[in-house]
Amino acid sequence: xxxxxxxxxxxxxxxxxxxxxxxxxxxxxxxxxxxxxxxxxxxxxxxxxxxxxxxxxxxxxxxxxxxxxxxxxxxxxxxxxxxxxxxxxxxxxxxxxxxxxxxxxxxxxxxxxxxxxxxxxxxxxxxxxxxxxxxxxxxxxxxxxxxxxxxxxxxxxxxxxxxxxxxxxxxxxxxxxxxxxxxxxxxxxxxxxxxxxxxxxxxxxxxxxxxxxxxxxxxxxxxxxxxxxxxxxxxxxxxxxxxxxxxxxxxxxxxxxxxxxxxxxxxxxxxxxxxxxxxxxxxxxxxxxxxxxxxxxxxxxxxxxxxxxxxxxxxxxxxxxxxxxxxxxxxxxxxxxxxxxxxxxxxxxxxxxxxxxxxxxxxxxxxxxxxxxxxxxxxxxxxxxxxxxxxxxxxxxxxxxxxxxxxxxxxxxxxxxxxxxxxxxxxxxxxxxxxxxxxxxxxxxxxxxxxxxxxxxxxxxxxxxxxxxxxxxxxxxxxxxxxxxxxxxxxxxxxxxxxxxxxxxx
Amino acid sequence: xxxxxxxxxxxxxxxxxxxxxxxxxxxxxxxxxxxxxxxxxxxxxxxxxxxxxxxxxxxxxxxxxxxxxxxxxxxxxxxxxxxxxxxxxxxxxxxxxxxxxxxxxxxxxxxxxxxxxxxxxxxxxxxxxxxxxxxxxxxxxxxxxxxxxxxxxxxxxxxxxxxxxxxxxxxxxxxxxxxxxxxxxxxxxxxxxxxxxxxxxxxxxxxxxxxxxxxxxxxxxxxxxxxxxxxxxxxxxxxxxxxxxxxxxxxxxxxxxxxxxxxxxxxxxxxxxxxxxxxxxxxxxxxxxxxxxxxxxxxxxxxxxxxxxxxxxx
Numbered sequence: 001x002x003x004x005x006x007x008x009x010x011x012x013x014x015x016x017x018x019x020x021x022x023x024x025x026x027x028x029x030x031x032x033x034x035x036x037x038x039x040x041x042x043x044x045x046x047x048x049x050x051x052x053x054x055x056x057x058x059x060x061x062x063x064x065x066x067x068x069x070x071x072x073x074x075x076x077x078x079x080x081x082x083x084x085x086x087x088x089x090x091x092x093x094x095x096x097x098x099x100x101x102x103x104x105x106x107x108x109x110x111x112x113x114x115x116x117x118x119x120x121x122x123x124x125x126x127x128x129x130x131x132x133x134x135x136x137x138x139x140x141x142x143x144x145x146x147x148x149x150x151x152x153x154x155x156x157x158x159x160x161x162x163x164x165x166x167x168x169x170x171x172x173x174x175x176x177x178x179x180x181x182x183x184x185x186x187x188x189x190x191x192x193x194x195x196x197x198x199x200x201x202x203x204x205x206x207x208x209x210x211x212x213x214x215x216x217x218x219x220x221x222x223x224x225x226x227x228x229x230x231x232x233x234x235x236x237x238x239x240x241x242x243x244x245x246x247x248x249x250x251x252x253x254x255x256x257x258x259x260x261x262x263x264x265x266x267x268x269x270x271x272x273x274x275x276x277x278x279x280x281x282x283x284x285x286x287x288x289x290x291x292x293x294x295x296x297x298x299x300x301x302x303x304x305x306x307x308x309x310x311x312x313x314x315x316x317x318x319x320x321x322x323x324x325x326x327x328x329x330x331x332x333x334x335x336x337x338x339x340x341x342x343x344x345x346x347x348x349x350x351x352x353x354x355x356x357x358x359x360x361x362x363x364x365x366x367x368x369x370x371x372x373x374x375x376x377x378x379x380x381x382x383x384x385x386x387x388x389x390x391x392x393x394x395x396x397x398x399x400x401x402x403x404x405x406x407x408x409x410x411x412x413x414x415x416x417x418x419x420x421x422x423x424x425x426x427x428x429x430x431x432x433x434x435x436x437x438x439x440x441x442x443x444x445x446x447x448x449x450x451x452x453x454x455x456x457x458x459x460x461x462x463x464x465x466x467x468x469x470x471x472x473x474x475x476x477x478x479x480x481x482x483x484x485x486x487x488x489x490x491x492x493x494x495x496x497x498x499x500x501x502x503x504x505x506x
Numbered sequence: 507x508x509x510x511x512x513x514x515x516x517x518x519x520x521x522x523x524x525x526x527x528x529x530x531x532x533x534x535x536x537x538x539x540x541x542x543x544x545x546x547x548x549x550x551x552x553x554x555x556x557x558x559x560x561x562x563x564x565x566x567x568x569x570x571x572x573x574x575x576x577x578x579x580x581x582x583x584x585x586x587x588x589x590x591x592x593x594x595x596x597x598x599x600x601x602x603x604x605x606x607x608x609x610x611x612x613x614x615x616x617x618x619x620x621x622x623x624x625x626x627x628x629x630x631x632x633x634x635x636x637x638x639x640x641x642x643x644x645x646x647x648x649x650x651x652x653x654x655x656x657x658x659x660x661x662x663x664x665x666x667x668x669x670x671x672x673x674x675x676x677x678x679x680x681x682x683x684x685x686x687x688x689x690x691x692x693x694x695x696x697x698x699x700x701x702x703x704x705x706x707x708x709x710x711x712x713x714x715x716x717x718x719x720x721x722x723x724x725x726x727x728x729x730x731x732x733x734x735x736x737x738x739x740x741x742x743x744x745x746x747x748x749x750x751x752x753x754x755x756x757x758x759x760x761x762x763x764x765x766x767x768x769x770x771x772x773x774x775x776x777x778x779x780x781x782x783x784x785x786x787x788x789x790x791x792x793x794x795x796x797x798x799x800x801x802x803x804x805x806x807x808x809x810x811x812x813x814x815x816x817x818x819x820x
């Protein structure tokens with residue numbers, strides 16, 4: 001792992017270490033966002049590096065405290081229950097921004113746009129003619145048998161064929177420096193409020209560096225989201241009523257729901273505020289019932305309508321899906337989008353892109369073995385000690401085997417499970433996430449990070465020039481989930497060369 | 507137009523915030539008055555206890571312990587810290603409806619009250635502690651006034667504040683002047699304390715000079731037109747906010763809370779001090795408290811928990 005230090009001696013050590021990396025040496029060292037393999041600071045990081053060098057450790061810690069206070073004041077917290085009383089904690093946030101130069105971002109942007117276009121076409125197809133299944137590009141039973149496939153959506157009209165209006169894809173940077181897609185989140189992706197709040201905070205902590213760097217603005221996200229949602233409303237409803245549907249204040253992403261509703265100026269509703277009557281959906285206001293045209297829902301498919309989906313759900317409103325079917329309300333994201341971010345379907349995304357767009361995927365997938373294919377199954381079973389095996393239906397780190405860290409016994413047990421139900425498993429090589437400098441207990445150290453950009457699709461597809469960088473704060477850890485010791489940091493996407501200087505000048 | 511649930515939350519934020527402020531003042535006055543051991547001190551403690559609706563709390567012990575649990579007891583739903591926690595919980599549920607400035611004030615107060623340092627801060631100087639909370643609550647109200655749109659949401663917030671205030675002051679007056687069978691309150695120090703509990707000492711002095719009499723206190727707290735904590739003032743505001751919000755409700759017309767508020771306001775506006783003295787104040791105070799309770803119910807029935815049958819589109 002890299003170390004950050006100003007001493008040049010240190011850097012040459014690093015260089016020596018990298019130079020000895022021969023082809024059959026242990027797996028490649030992770031890509032570092034700030035330092036090259038020769039331990040030189042990458043050009044886009046140099047301004048920040050110089051600024052940090054002028055700050056004493058005490059000053060850094062002071063800034064970190066300012067940052068944390070900002071989050072506490074804003075109420076960007078989650079509640080930790082335990083012992084005698086519950087306390088509120090902020091989501092750990094790192095002071096130092098992660099910087100991505102314009103050229104790299106251009107690739108990401110093009111890749112994500114291409115990917116979401118293809119995935120929306122895929123969804124429109126499988127919920128329509130199912131041409132791609134007829135042509136055998138994606139196995140029929142894989143799609144129709146997936147738990148996230150919603151038969152109820154078959155042949156329903158979705159405006160602009162925009163099924164996934166909000167998408168948050170997880171990207172990682174591989175050791176060679178190229179970005180790859182780890183996961184597409186097409187259901188109810190969250191984290192965008194942290195992207196915006198982190199930006200708010202880092203403008204306060206590094207104002208000078210921020211101004212000079214020419215960072216692309218992300219403040220328009222709420223506008224763009226609102227425009228996307230408005231674009232989904234029926235043409236004959238000139239002034240559509242848009243609402244954000246939240247599961248309620250006890251949901252861990254509640255802050256985000258309230259934040260987006262506030263910045264878009266839309267009511268934040270819960271299921272109990274809604275009433276379905278005569279195939280229309282209304283909300284209860286102080287002056288009576290008011291019709292709703294578009295619901296930006298932050299409630300999972302399963303819970304939006306107990307009449308159609310899970311019967312025990314109290315989070316949605318009975319009859320909502322019928323209103324949707326009748327075309328009297330638009331639900332964003334459309335129900336059933338989850339089938340396109342299914343772990344097994346993921347392996348076919350490059351083929352899906354080729355099928356609909358006739359192009360090669362700009363952002364590659366992580367190599368994925370499908371245990372349903374006999375040839376790949378034998379490879380997986382032979383290499384269990386090198387692979388990460390995931391159950392297709394599970395998420396959040398459950399039903400997962402991390403080969404290199406598992407015991408022999410665990411691997412044997414898992415092999416039996418895979419043989420019993422191969423279609424339920426996929427395997428991927430252990431992935432090295434890139435590292436970025438983070439302030440840990442007053443010292444700057446490398447930690448593994450991923451990247452979650454947010455893509456909006458309505459009439460057209462827009463990639464927000466920003467992202468949430470999630471950080472695995474524990475040393476050496478590759479887990480960036482906030483439930484398991486993950487934090488986040490601001491992400492600066494730089495203007496194309498010189499654009500920052502040209503703007504705002506005669 | 508706003509969500510019924512949101513209006514309800516804003517209304518309750520107003521109520522809880524006002525309640526917390528009143529409790530702070532009661533505790534502070536009680537602690538101050540009991541510094542010297544006089545008969546008046548006992549009287550003040552009795553008034554404070556009765557006003558918080560806990561007349562048989564004699565078992566709690568010293569006034570200090572009493573004030574401590576009134577301020578920081580999380581188990582007690584009526585304590586200051588519970589009120590503030592509830593106000594903030596409601597604010598969290600309508601976070602999209604209140605401005606960041608307003609939210610920050612309330613969140614700060616809550617963090618201070620619920621934080622681990624609160625008991626020590628209280629022990630180090632109860633008076634300073636309570637005083638700071640009151641000042642912070644004033645900042646909260648100021649922020650709401652200065653940054654929120656003076657529309658429906660703000661009106662519901664203030665409806666809560668004024669209705670709660672009218673009820674709290676009403677209860678205080680009932681304890682002091684409502685019971686004809688008790689010996690009338692005449693001790694100078696006790697009377698001063700009553701004025702302090704309603705934050706009325708300075709405005710009272712300006713109005714009546716240092717001539718402190720029970721009759722004038724009653725007149726001031728019940729019927730003064732300009733003092734913001736007199737019941738008449740609060741009911742006038744309630745009527746004002748209700749007529750502004752009820753404007754948009756077609757279904758209720760004149761049968762709802764607006765009529766109740768107008769009648770209550772008129773009752774106080776046209777009350778006659780002479781008659782009041784002859785008949786005893788207790789009847790009027792009871793009427794005021796009953797009508798406030800009815801108003802609360804009417805607001806809930808009209809704006810929040812209305813029957814859907816009446817409002818469905820044809």
